[in-house]
Amino acid sequence: QVLLVESGGGLVQAGGSLRLSCAASGRTFRRYAVGWFRQPPGKEREFVAGISWGGRTTYYPDSVKGRFTISRDNAQNTVYLQMNSLKPEDTAVYYCAASFVIIDYVPPVNTFGSWGQGTQVTVSS
Numbered sequence: 001q002v003l004l005v006e007s008g009g010g011l012v013q014a015g016g017s018l019r020l021s022c023a024a025s026g027r028t029f030r031r032y033a034v035g036w037f038r039q040p041p042g043k044e045r046e047f048v049a050g051i052s053w054g055g056r057t058t059y060y061p062d063s064v065k066g067r068f069t070i071s072r073d074n075a076q077n078t079v080y081l082q083m084n085s086l087k088p089e090d091t092a093v094y095y096c097a098a099s100f101v102i103i104d105y106v107p108p109v110n111t112f113g114s115w116g117q118g119t120q121v122t123v124s125s
Helices: none
Strands: 003-005 009-012 020-027 034-041 046-051 066-071 080-084 093-099 119-124
Touching: 003 080, 003 093, 020 034, 020 119, 034 066, 034 080, 046 066, 046 080, 080 093
Parallel strands: 009 119
Antiparallel strands: 003 020, 020 080, 034 046, 034 093, 066 080, 093 119
């Protein structure tokens, strides 16, 4: 029901910034919470940011809190992840995923699906 395409990844030095985009297509995009996840080399996928469909509620794990900001522009069907003060440990393939929700909140991580193909973020030291 919703298709997602990530973009904006690249190579950046530690302390730098990147802005990732997640472009969505689908009639009911506004009713999807969207999350950003990442998968570092050799590690499991982890949650890094989530935003409710109305954009009122966001959630971040401690590992990125204060450095990453998730936002969405429903008129443009796009969710963004602004990443500042990047660290080498942020290196990963970043994915966005959607979760259909009735209430405007960030749902449990295991409800996210409709994964994009990912965009590589590499932070050099």
